[in-house]
Amino acid sequence: LDRISFYLEDNINRLKQEFSEISNLVLRSFYVSQENGSKRKMLLAYFDGMNDKALIDANLLLPLMHPLCIVSEKNEGFLQRLVEERLAVSHAKKGTKFSELNEAILNANCVLLADGCCDFYIFELKKFPVRSVTQPDTDMVIRGPREGFTENIQMNMSMLRRRIKAVDFKTEVQKIGRYSQTDVCICYIESIAKKKIVDELKNRLKRIDIDGIIDSGYIEQLIEDAPLSLFPTVGNSEKPDIIAAKMLEGKIAIIVDGSPIVLFVPKLFPESFQVSEDYYNRFYFFSFIRVLRWIAFFIAVFVPGFYIAITTYHQEMLPSNLIMTMVAAEQDTPFSSGFSMLLMIIIFEILREVGVRLPGAIGQTVGIVGALIMGDAAVSANIISAPVLIVMALTVISSYVSPSLNNVVAILRFVFIFAGWVLGGFGIMMIAMLLIFYAASLRSFGIPYLSPIAPFETSAAGDIFIRKPLWSLIYRPRLLSDNRQRMKRGLKPHLPVNEGDKNEK
Amino acid sequence: MRNKLLILYLFLFLFLSGCSGAMELQELGIVMGIGIDAAKDGESVEITVEIANYSEDSSQSSDSPQENVFSANGNTITDAINNLNSIVDKYLFWGHNKVIIFGEEMMQAGINAYIDAFIRNAEMRPTAFILACEGKASEIFKGKSGLAASVSFGIAGLLERNGKQTRNKKLGCNIQEFSENMLNKYPANILPYLKFKASDDESGQDGEKQQEQQNNKKEIEIASYAVVSSEGKIVYKLDEKEQTGSFLLLDKLESEIITVENNSQKFSLELYSPKISIDYINQVWNIALNADCKMYEAFITNEVNSDPDLDLLAGIVKNYVSEAIISAFNAERECGEDFLQLGQQIYRMSEGKGNNIEFSVKNLVKPELDIKIDVIFSGEIFNSI
Numbered sequence: 001l002d003r004i005s006f007y008l009e010d011n012i013n014r015l016k017q018e019f020s021e022i023s024n025l026v027l028r029s030f031y032v033s034q035e036n037g038s039k040r041k042m043l044l045a046y047f048d049g050m051n052d053k054a055l056i057d058a059n060l061l062l063p064l065m066h067p068l069c070i071v072s073e074k075n076e077g078f079l080q081r082l083v084e085e086r087l088a089v090s091h092a093k094k095g096t097k098f099s100e101l102n103e104a105i106l107n108a109n110c111v112l113l114a115d116g117c118c119d120f121y122i123f124e125l126k127k128f129p130v131r132s133v134t135q136p137d138t139d140m141v142i143r144g145p146r147e148g149f150t151e152n153i154q155m156n157m158s159m160l161r162r163r164i165k166a167v168d169f170k171t172e173v174q175k176i177g178r179y180s181q182t183d184v185c186i187c188y189i190e191s192i193a194k195k196k197i198v199d200e201l202k203n204r205l206k207r208i209d210i211d212g213i214i215d216s217g218y219i220e221q222l223i224e225d226a227p228l229s230l231f232p233t234v235g236n237s238e239k240p241d242i243i244a245a246k247m248l249e250g251k252i253a254i255i256v257d258g259s260p261i262v263l264f265v266p267k268l269f270p271e272s273f274q275v276s277e278d279y280y281n282r283f284y285f286f287s288f289i290r291v292l293r294w295i296a297f298f299i300a301v302f303v304p305g306f307y308i309a310i311t312t313y314h315q316e317m318l319p320s321n322l323i324m325t326m327v328a329a330e331q332d333t334p335f336s337s338g339f340s341m342l343l344m345i346i347i348f349e350i351l352r353e354v355g356v357r358l359p360g361a362i363g364q365t366v367g368i369v370g371a372l373i374m375g376d377a378a379v380s381a382n383i384i385s386a387p388v389l390i391v392m393a394l395t396v397i398s399s400y401v402s403p404s405l406n407n408v409v410a411i412l413r414f415v416f417i418f419a420g421w422v423l424g425g426f427g428i429m430m431i432a433m434l435l436i437f438y439a440a441s442l443r444s445f446g447i448p449y450l451s452p453i454a455p456f457e458t459s460a461a462g463d464i465f466i467r468k469p470l471w472s473l474i475y476r477p478r479l480l481s482d483n484r485q486r487m488k489r490g491l492k493p494h495l496p497v498n499e500g501d502k503n504e505k
Numbered sequence: 506m507r508n509k510l511l512i513l514y515l516f517l518f519l520f521l522s523g524c525s526g527a528m529e530l531q532e533l534g535i536v537m538g539i540g541i542d543a544a545k546d547g548e549s550v551e552i553t554v555e556i557a558n559y560s561e562d563s564s565q566s567s568d569s570p571q572e573n574v575f576s577a578n579g580n581t582i583t584d585a586i587n588n589l590n591s592i593v594d595k596y597l598f599w600g601h602n603k604v605i606i607f608g609e610e611m612m613q614a615g616i617n618a619y620i621d622a623f624i625r626n627a628e629m630r631p632t633a634f635i636l637a638c639e640g641k642a643s644e645i646f647k648g649k650s651g652l653a654a655s656v657s658f659g660i661a662g663l664l665e666r667n668g669k670q671t672r673n674k675k676l677g678c679n680i681q682e683f684s685e686n687m688l689n690k691y692p693a694n695i696l697p698y699l700k701f702k703a704s705d706d707e708s709g710q711d712g713e714k715q716q717e718q719q720n721n722k723k724e725i726e727i728a729s730y731a732v733v734s735s736e737g738k739i740v741y742k743l744d745e746k747e748q749t750g751s752f753l754l755l756d757k758l759e760s761e762i763i764t765v766e767n768n769s770q771k772f773s774l775e776l777y778s779p780k781i782s783i784d785y786i787n788q789v790w791n792i793a794l795n796a797d798c799k800m801y802e803a804f805i806t807n808e809v810n811s812d813p814d815l816d817l818l819a820g821i822v823k824n825y826v827s828e829a830i831i832s833a834f835n836a837e838r839e840c841g842e843d844f845l846q847l848g849q850q851i852y853r854m855s856e857g858k859g860n861n862i863e864f865s866v867k868n869l870v871k872p873e874l875d876i877k878i879d880v881i882f883s884g885e886i887f888n889s890i
Contacts, residue, residue, distance in 0.1 A: 150512035244729065312527045315535075316600030320658070323535060323601060330530040337529060422524055430518075 536659025750833025
């Protein structure tokens with residue numbers, strides 16, 4: 001029943017029936033002349049706006065409808081002969097089933113059918129409106145490639161392929177989504193990535209049965225190890241250089257058609273502090289910056305809670321002169337420091353949300369009105385004390401140092417504010433300990449989330465809190481890859497050894 | 506189920522604790538200094554506290570220093586503090602207290618019992634200095650100390666910043682040191698003794714001093730050091746030479762400027778990080794001292810145009826140091842209290858078995874001294890710079 005009918009009219013009727021009320025389906029019938037003088041009816045079916053019409057006209061219709069085109073009337077292998085002898089289209093695939101025909105049309109291919117044939121040919125002449133390659137707004141760099149992924153999966157794959165020209169670089173495409181039939185591509189380097197992780201990822205993708213995949217975020221949420229966790233266990237990036245580097249480390253990329261955000265697994269916690277630019281520059285400064293990022297993370301999470309704990313419970317911890325200044329600032333404010341801090345952080349989160357959603361210029365205006373005017377007015381009207389505002393500002397700035405943890409930080413900050421407010425330093429320590437235990441218990445595709453910190457791995461330690469010189473990062477992390485050697489030993493540049501010196505030695 | 510229980514525990518933990526012990530900054534009266542005097546009205550103790558004044562206009566606060574000084578009487582320190590709480594509208598916070606000053610009468614009656622109350626106070630830092638003063642301690646807070654707006658901070662700042670860099674040789678004794686010394690086998694202490702500076706004659710006052718008089722603020726100084734007996738009573742006041750000798754023997758003197766006059770030449774020498782070793786051999790104290798002396802100033806008149814004789818200078822300094830040490834020994838013998846901790850030293854040297862060794866301050870004899878002083882002279886300037 002699923003087979004293509006011998007009669008073209010039947011096939012046309014069935015197509016019309018299945019694609020009823022779909023306005024942009026084009027069914028173009030035409031005739032080809034045969035050697036015995038008769039004419040054979042043929043049909044081109046495709047979606048308007050998804051195919052390159054100029055190519056269809058020039059490479060399919062023109063050769064077949066040309067007055068000089070006379071073909072053999074033999075039914076057997078009729079279409080195959082046409083494809084082999086006359087049609088200059090690179091991507092051509094034979095099909096015999098009606099379901100294949102439907103899928104091919106839905107996937108923006110052009111299908112050629114002929115009367116008296118039980119098969120058809122699928123030609124790939126896709127042409128979508130695509131966004132050109134631009135610099136993404138995330139993962140900005142001063143030094144390093146500027147290009148970012150687009151919404152087109154083919155283009156994204158080619159961007160990766162351009163960076164990794166190896167037969168080992170595998171790209172496996174599968175369709176996910178009952179209705180959306182979205183192409184999802186797993187990319188990995190076979191000789192580096194662990195087979196166990198690749199298989200696990202394939203299994204998890206296979207499990208997904210959903211109506212549609214609109215963005216890679218859908219996939220991310222459906223394959224996570226700890227779906228209820230605060231911490232993300234699937235990474236993402238908008239830049240091909242980052243994804244290529246991750247793949248060289250043994251990770252697996254997941255490209256989803258229609259999304260410029262490419263996912264990668266496993267994602268480990270220390271990665272949140274690594275930036276592509278760290279590796280493109282000399283190591284001294286960027287080791288320092290790496291340390292700063294860790295410090296900023298702790299500031300962003302802990303400082304508001306600590307501030308409240310110290311001002312409410314542990315006033316003796318502050319130096320005497322500092323507490324005098326702080327009391328002077330706080331004494332006329334009506335609210336407790338905990339409430340003031342909570343208020344300011346909530347106002348900031350609202351401002352941030354507004355700033356992100358509004359168009360650029362308005363967003364900036366709101367930011368200025370909100371942050372500058374309101375903050376200043378609140379302090380001068382003695383509603384909020386200046387130290388609270390300073391702590392809030394420091395926290396907010398610090399939370400943007402590692403953008404991938406931004407959402408986590410925002411939630412954790414609230415948790416620690418409450419802990420500090422209710423239980424003081426003791427509460428903060430308790431929650432911090434719980435948090436560390438929890439993070440240590442997490443796994444991303446079987447890899448401990450805190451590795452290579454816990455379990456500690458000496459060979460990978462040079463790329464956690466600092467970034468050691470590139471020539472000394474010889475090995476890949478043990479847990480990520482069995483093929484551990486990243487580079488040859490002894491790549492540290494040195495002066496050329498003089499022949500004369502050698503002889504003397 | 507386990508997760509639900511965990512969440513329940515967390516919520517109970519967070520919300521049943523009920524913010525106990527929470528105290529907002531606005532509610533705190535931060536005590537910076539405490540004065541303790543014998544009360545006039547028959548009750549035993551009068552406590553005076555200096556509380557931080559955080560009015561934004563600091564110039565006003567310095568004009569009226571008494572507005573943040575409060576006093577209350579009570580049978581005990583705790584009772585007095587309790588009474589103080591009903592005068593001050595804020596929670597008295599002791600965590601930043603810098604000084605505890607005892608008045609003259611208190612010092613004569615003995616202070617050990619009162620120190621105990623502060624050791625037991627959980628908020629009080631063990632680094633708060635204990636001082637003695639002339640007259641009433643409550644009067645001290647009406648004075649002025651150094652550049653600080655608060656008397657307590659001024660005194661504490663002076664005692665905290667003693668040492669080489671500041672060339673300030675005012676040593677303090679904090680709660681911790683005081684109580685440790687009181688637990689020694691031969692307990693005694695030396696405390697800084699505060700006094701108002703004697704004002705100059707009325708004639709020839711310059712503008713600044715007149716202003717000071719108007720403000721009614723007298724300068725406070727650490728005039729000498731009081732030796733406190735095992736009962737916490739004041740028994741002796743050290744003069745300057747005895748102070749130097751005591752600090753040398755207690756190994757707490759880091760720097761001392763000594764001015765030497767010789768043949769109408771004046772020299773300022775700094776005794777710099779003296780290294781002292783004290784031994785008790787055959788019932789005689791052997792004291793070896795080794796120090797460098799840096800020449801800071803050589804005031805040489807034109808008539809005498811020769812290089813200073815360094816050996817001669819070293820001899821004079823050596824004499825000075827010897828005299829200081831001997832005077833400290835004499836002071837100890839005179840007051841009968843082991844504030845130089847010599848008895849404790851014997852006890853320590855015998856590894857805690859010092860019970861058999863008889864030590865008596867009354868029997869102290871002149872120590873054997875071996876003092877080596879090197880004077881370092883930076884050279885003579887012949888030409889104008």
